[in-house]
Each structure stands twice: as structure tokens, then as C-alpha cells.
């Protein structure tokens with residue numbers, strides 16, 4: 231059995247950590263490239279979600295490296311994600327790939343079934359060992375988020391452009407390589423120190439921009455064309471409505487850890503969108519309200535073209551923007567999106583935010 | 596008799612539940628005003644009011660809402676989350692009342708009650724209670740009206756199952772049975788699909804729909820899927836589609852999708868894959884959007900029917 235799973239931002243580091251800890255043979259798909267996307271577009275239905283298309287590309291490329299078992303999370307609706315694994319299995323089958331697809335469904339079904347799947351995937355390791363592997367993956371997920379959040383703060387302020395990203399790349403690699411909990415925590419500490427040591431213009435006025443929207447587009451730099459890096463270089467500090475460990479917690483660890491919950495975002499959403507709409511649609515609206523309250527200068531919504539929950543959210547955001555007085559820009563991403571077009575839009579948005587901001591008042595705050 | 600007017604937009608779930616709600620409000624003494632049939636003005640208003648990325652049925656629905664909103668006391672805009680245990684509607688339908696609220700400047704009183712029978716069938720009574728509170732009628736009248744309406748809807752569904760098309764279509768035309776599958780608003784809105792049913796009938800097709808397949812058969816065939824399909828209409832489409840694939844009399848299958856439709860991108864694709872594996876009758880995947888041209892549609896329907904006739908003949 232050679233396990234693979236789809237890419238989504240830094241998820242591969244968590245997945246590799248978890249499975250290797252269990253001594254399971256794991257094949258990480260090659261980093262997402264134009265080819266990955268092309269394979270997905272070729273074989274998935276035309277208006278499938280972009281994440282599904284890229285999953286398909288990942289699985290084809292992982293099969294080329296010898297993977298034979300896919301592990302994915304599932305869902306009970308109402309959004310498409312809950313049926314990804316089913317459609318992907320059929321697409322791969324028609325292409326002649328002999329994949330075994332194992333779907334970790336939310337425990338809405340049977341907990342015993344879940345335990346069975348874990349036992350199978352872990353090569354019969356004891357539950358104690360499985361629990362330790364999960365904890366190890368978790369420590370990596372948290373470390374990744376902690377380092378990334380620091381990077382988001384340094385990027386707009388660094389004197390030499392690219393310095394923070396240099397440390398970030400180094401940290402990603404080291405966290406990926408770390409073989410035990412202590413190793414991960416050491417890298418985390420060192421990375422934070424290195425980031426702190428980067429020369430920065432600390433009192434330069436910096437715009438605070440929040441990124442909200444569909445999880446895959448927010449977390450996967452290939453799809454969002456490295457939007458955070460661009461925003462950082464344009465002088466904006468970025469915060470996101472979702473970080474990797476939150477997703478890992480919800481989907482893979484069945485919400486075992488207590489985290490900033492979606493509940494809060496939903497509460498903020500309620501004057502505008504009073505019901506969940508699948509995906510993160512309600513969180514998108516709620517987070518926009520929360521960021522407005524927290525004094526952010528602007529919000530950018532990211533979504534794959536045709537994303538249903540985000541279309542709902544986008545339809546409502548103009549009212550939120552007006553009543554909460556926060557500029558909002560929506561960017562849909564698909565296979566046609568290009569970096570040049572994105573940059574133009576970001577520059578225009580940032581210009582607008584600068585013009586709207588009263589920096590004197592800002593400093594008193 | 597209150598004589599007050601309830602406005603009902605002729606889009607999306609109207610095509611499924613018109614009989615139900617019309618009877619409900621009639622029984623309570625309200626007048627139901629339905630928006631006009633979809634037309635150019637409605638489509639254009641919808642396109643201008645909804646976000647570009649929305650699917651055509653949602654845009655058209657905006658047009659219908661704005662068409663009827665001004666002349667009514669109440670606007671019926673429920674949030675239909677689920678009508679069946681463990682199933683859902685499309686995410687956009689879960690958000691539609693809030694989406695429209697964000698675009699209407701001076702809306703009439705909204706009946707935007709949530710109906711969610713996913714965990715519990717009796718939630719419908721909670722919903723009726725809420726509706727009664729909004730339109731200010733006693734709950735017991737509301738429940739009586741609901742019972743009548745449910746009966747009428749049940750009869751109507753049996754009528755469709757018996758092989759009938761909804762009002763406005765002639766069910767008895769054509770000699771080549773063709774399954775025409777898709778969301779109700781794509782199949783029965785003759786403006787939106789450029790008169791597809793009539794065009795097919797002119798070409799000799801006899802139209803069979805998913806509404807003609809009894810629930811028990813849909814369930815049996817949908818059980819062939821390795822995982823339960825959680826969209827109610829998705830399940831109906833897959834269940835009836837798989838049934839029609841095996842049905843000797845059905846000579847071909849057309850799946851009508853809205854461009855950009857989430858459920859169609861999966862349900863239609865799965866069905867197409869199964870059809871290809873069966874490889875026993877023509878299957879066509881047709882996509883509708885605001886740019887679809889009539890000439891292109893006619894060409895494709897003709898080619899499809901030619902193929903059907905060749906196989907039969």
C-alpha cells in the first residue's frame with residue numbers, strides 16, 4: 231500500500247509527518263504545476279470546482295510515482311466537497327488508474343467504521359500509536375501556522391524585500407524534515423527568532439488586509455497566484471479567515487482540539503446571512519464583519535469560479551461592506567487567471583485603501 | 596378572506612412546489628400572484644441584479660422576484676434547506692432569501708421561513724407556525740390549509756408520475772421515448788431552455804422526465820451509488836437516469852445543465868460516465884447559459900434525434 235492525498239497549501243507536511251510516523255509508505259504528489267492543472271482540466275467536467283480539477287492532476291501525478299491508495303476527507307453536503315471522492319474515483323477509473331480510495335467521512339456515520347479505516351491505513355498499529363501520530367501531525371500544523379502568521383507581519387515591514395519569505399521557505403523545509411515533536415518545536419522557535427531579527431521599518435504605516443473565502447483558494451498559493459506575497463510586497467499585512475490547523479482539526483481530527491470556532495464567525499454573519507450555505511460561505515460573511523470591527527482596512531474574498539457558497543457570500547458582501555464601512559474586493563480564480571491581472575487589481579485596491587485611510591486618526595487608535 | 600396578495604416568483608423551486616403553496620395560500624383566503632412567464636425583460640433584470648458568477652436559474656430568479664415584488668403584500672421567499680431526511684438543496688438555495696434581501700431596496704413583507712426537514716420531518720409544523728405568524732392567521736387554520744395543500748401536491752405528483760408533463764405541455768406527442776433530465780427550472784421553463792420540449796416533440800421525441808419515475812424506483816437505482824447522494828434533485832436525477840439507461844423503451848437520454856451549476860457538474864458527469872460504460876443508447880450533455888443560441892441548440896437536438904432514429908430504425 232502506497233498512500234497519497236491531495237495537495238492543499240502546506241497540508242503535505244502534516245500528512246507526510248502523520249503517515250511516516252506510523253511507518254506507512256506515503257507518496258506526496260509533485261508540487262502543483264501547470265501540468266497538474268492541465269491534467270485536471272482535461273479529465274474533469276468543465277465547470278467542476280477548481281480544487282477537484284487539481285486533485286485529479288495530483289492523483290495522476292502521484293500514480294506515476296507509484297501511489298495506489300488515496301486518502302481523502304468526505305462530507306454530508308450541502309456542498310460539492312462531500313462528493314469529490316466519489317466523482318474523482320469514477321474519473322480515475324475511466325482513465326484506467328487502479329486506485330483504492332479511502333474516504334474519512336465525518337462521524338455522522340459510524341465511529342467504528344472510522345476506527346477500522348484508521349487501523350487499515352496505519353498497518354495495524356495500536357490506537358495509542360495512532361494517537362501519537364495524530365498529535366505529531368498536529369504539532370506540525372500548529373508550527374506551520376505560527377511561523378506563517380509571523381511571516382505575514384514581517385513581509386510588509388522588511389527593509390529587504392523577500393527576507394521573510396526566505397526564512398519561511400527554510401522553515402517549511404525544516405518542519406517537513408523534523409522527525410519528532412521536539413524537532414518541530416525547535417524549528418518553530420528558531421524560525422520566529424530569525425524572523426524577528428530581520429531588519430524592519432517598524433513604524434511605517436501598514437495597511438491591514440484580511441483574506442476570506444473558499445478554503446482551498448485561500449490556502450493554496452498555486453491557485454491564488456501567491457496573493458499574500460504580492461500583498462506583503464505592496465506593503466500590506468495580511469490575516470486570513472482560515473489557517474491550515476483549523477481545517478486539519480475540523481476534517482481530520484474530527485474537531486478534537488478547541489479552536490477559534492466557526493461559531494463566532496457565524497454569529498457575526500447573522501444580520502446578513504442567517505443560515506449556513508455549505509463550504510465557508512457563512513464564515514466569509516461573518517469574518518468580513520469581524521475584520522471590520524477589528525479595524526482592518528480592507529477585505530479580499532477569494533473563490534474558485536462557480537463556487538456556490540462564495541457566490542452566495544459575494545451577493546451579500548456589498549451590503550456588509552456598506553454597513554460595516556469596509557471595502558471588499560472579490561477575486562475569482564480559475565485556470566485562466568494570471569499574475570499580471572491579479573497585480574493590477576491588487577494595486578488598484580491598495581490605492582483605494584490608502585486614499586480612504588486617515589493615518590493621523592489611525593495612529594491615535 | 597383576507598384578500599391580501601402573496602407574490603410568488605416563477606423560478607427555481609416554483610417548478611416543483613407551485614401546487615403545494617398555491618393551495619396553501621388559497622385555502623387561507625390569500626390571493627397568489629405569480630410573476631410573469633420568464634421573458635427577455637425578466638432575464639435582463641436578473642442578469643443586471645445578480646452577481647455575474649451566479650448560474651442562469653438564479654439570475655432569472657432575481658428577475659422574477661423583482662418582477663412581482665412591487666405589487667404584493669407578501670413575498671414568498673422561503674429558505675428551503677432540505678425536504679428529505681439526510682438530504683439537501685443546492686447551497687445557493689440555502690442562501691437565496693439573504694441574497695435577495697441584499698439587492699431589494701424596498702421589499703414587501705417577506706415570508707422567508709426556513710424549511711429544513713433534514714433531521715426531522717415534523718420541522719414543517721414549526722415552519723408553518725412561523726408562516727402563520729408572519730401572515731397573521733391562526734395556527735389551526737394554517738395546519739388545515741397545509742393538510743389540504745399536501746394532499747393537492749401529492750395528487751399532482753401522482754399525475755406527473757402517470758406520464759404527464761406540467762401544464763402548458765402536451766404529454767401525448769412523439770413516438771421515440773427520450774428521457775429529458777435536469778433541474779425542473781431547466782426543463783420546464785420554456786424561455787430559459789428555448790422551448791426544448793416543443794422542439795424535441797417536433798422532431799418526434801416523446802418526453803419522459805424524472806418526475807415520471809416513482810420514488811421507490813429512484814431509491815432503488817440511487818442505491819447503486821457507492822455513497823448516498825445528498826442533493827435531493829441530484830439523487831432523483833441519478834436514480835431516474837440509471838433507471839432510464841436500463842429501460843428498453845427509452846431510446847436516448849439528454850441531460851440539461853446550467854453552465855456553472857455545482858450539482859450538475861457532478862451529477863451530470865457521473866450519469867454521462869455511466870451512460871458511456873453502458874454504451875447502449877445516445878446520451879447528450881447540454882449546457883444552458885445566457886449566451887446559448889437557438890440555432891446551436893436546434894442543430895444539436897436534430898443531430899441527437901437523427902442518431903436515435905438511426906439506432907431504432
Ligand code: SF4
Nearest residue numbers: 279309311509537538
Ligand atoms: S466550497 Fe466551492 S470549491 Fe468547495 S466544494 Fe463547494 S463549490 Fe467547490
Ligand code: SF4
Nearest residue numbers: 650685687853856857
Ligand atoms: S442547483 Fe445548479 S442551477 Fe440550481 S441553483 Fe444550484 S447551482 Fe444554480
